[in-house]
Amino acid sequence: MLKIKKNIAISDSGFVFDPGTGDSYSLNPTGLEIVQMIKSGKSFEEIFQDFATKYEVEEEAFEKYYYDFTTTLKQLRLTEPNGED
Amino acid sequence: MTKLIFERPIIQRINAGLPSKYGMAHKLEPISHIDNVSIKSLMDSYGSPLFIISESTIRKTYKNAFRAFSSRYPKVQFAWSYKTNYLNAVCNVFHQEGSWAEVVSGFEYDKAIANGVPGELIIFNGPDKSRQDLEKAIKNGSLIHIDHFDELYEIISLSKEIEERPKVAIRVNMDTGIYPRWDRFGFNYENGEAWDALNRIMANKKLDLLGLHTHIGTYMMSTDAYKIAATKLASLAVRLEQKHGHVLQYIDMGGGFASKNTLRGAYYPGTDTTPSFDDFAEAITSAFMSSEIKPDNLPLLILENGRALIDDAGYLAGTVLANKRLADGRRATIIDAGVNILFTAFWYEHDIRPVEPVSEQTEDTTIYGPLCMNIDVIRGNVMFPLLKKGDHYVIRRVGAYNNTQWLQFISMRPNVVMIDSKGEPHLIRKNETLETINSQELTPEHLKNFDL
Secondary structure, eight states: OOOBOTTOEEOTTSEEEOTTTOOEEEEOHHHHHHHHHHHTTOOHHHHHHHHHHHEEOOHHHHHHHHHHHHHHHHHTTOBOTTOOO | OOOEEOOOOOEEEOOTTOOBTTBSOOOOOOOOEETTEEHHHHHHHHOSSEEEEEHHHHHHHHHHHHHHHHTTOSOEEEEEEGGGOOOHHHHHHHHHHTOEEEESSHHHHHHHHHTTOOGGGEEEOSSOOOHHHHHHHHHTTOEEEEOSHHHHHHHHHHHTTOSSOOEEEEEEEOOOSOSSOOOSSSEESTTSHHHHHHHHHHHHOSSEEEEEEOOOOSSBOOSHHHHHHHHHHHHHHHHHHHHHOOOOSEEEOOOOBOOSOOBTTOSSOHHHHSOOHHHHHHHHHHHHHTSSSOGGGOOEEEEOOOHHHHGGGEEEEEEEEEEEEOTTSOEEEEESOOTTTOGGGGTBOOOEEESSOOOSOEEEEEEEOSSSSTTOEEEEEEEEEOOOTTOEEEEEOOOSSHHHHOOOBSBOOOOEEEEOTTSOEEEEEOOOOHHHHHTTOOOOGGGSOOOO
16 A cells, blocks of 8 residues: 655645655545545545545546656655555 | 537647647637628538638728828829739729739739729739830820849830830839848849949930839838838939939838737737738838928829738638547647638748537647648647637638648639628629539540550
8 A cells, every 4th residue: 555654744735744754735625525535444445435436537537647746756756665565 | 308419529638838828828719700600601602622702891991001101191092903803803803992903913903993993093013024015005095014134125226116104113122221131123222233223224215214113022021111211212222313304113021910819839819919001101201201201292102002901801711620649649720721722821920710500628739731741730839729620610811822832732712702792692702613623624536445
């Protein structure tokens, strides 16, 4: 499972602070929802189910954007290095 | 329950100190309609990408420019610069408004004649005029702007064979205080070549010398340069009258006024820095009015503006093909219009907007065209909304040079529609197909078959 680093601070408005590097980031609303769902331990399938109920989005399109987004989170080192199965 | 529109998720690093005194980047407002016609519906009917030209914008811009000059000077004439956009429908809007034609090749000359422009209202510029072109222009009574001595002597030679007297002007280049200094068109003012050419024409007596012409540069941001040019041409006119008693009928100040597009690398947007038509008009007409030319002999002022009159009227609409991420993490968006049809992307930071509503979110994006070429970059760096595959965009101010310099390269050139003053779209140039291209090719018999 993908895991967000424990020390990363995420506000309700989408402001992200990494105390390890001092970098701060901003998430758009869908990005914030995904990060919060990852933090709560949801799998990709569960996250997609939640999104499909709320948003007009096909699974293929969602999967494409989800993995692009999580790749960026990894590149920014906001996820645990061994946080995946 | 209605579902919400899904926006792709993004995370962006916040860079402290990035905002300048001009504040944060503003949201790119979508443009969904042109002249009250839905861009999406036009693409549904005519395909994507699609050039869209607004007839009412052309007419409005023309009237605005003409008023700037005619309110300051008694005799003004515009001549439409064919090379800027020679789609017949576009040319004819200008001709309906009163423009003559300004052409720079035999092909453009024939196009103007085919459009119905009387020969005597065609200005023939350019360094390339064949003997046949010149013969035709002389017989039609067109205004031939002589570029070099070889051309002058060709005309003198023709004048011995043809009954009609050639109507000519000379093209003059000069130092107007700008860089780069254009000295390739016509005869130089400072070294005396222009004066020499005028004297040779007057001595010949077989040519009717009607005017002077200059083309000082392109995308000119300085009105002073026009003032200097107008002053120098007026001084030539005065000398001609003093020495030969010859009064010129017109002075043609060429074109070159900047449009409101932003040049690549410019700090301020073109909308803030481009001089207005009134600024250019004031510089040029004040130079003539305050010259030594006698008030009764003030020449007709001709202007050959292209870019500044048509750029705003042209739009290029299309579709997002894909998004990807570059090695440094930046976003790349691939659209279906490349530099082969948007040639001006090489020197402008084009104003590209979404067609559909978007959120406040933007991402540092490079916008690529669809060509398999590394140079196919429409915008190198722009804070752009999060468009997805299939979303639509529209690029503003593409009316100048794109429909004449475009290339059939890798993909075909698309449809061009014009929205008339009543909001009705008209197809004015059909898209190319494989048949269009293949119809020009001939395959030798021995190359028609192969076995693989």
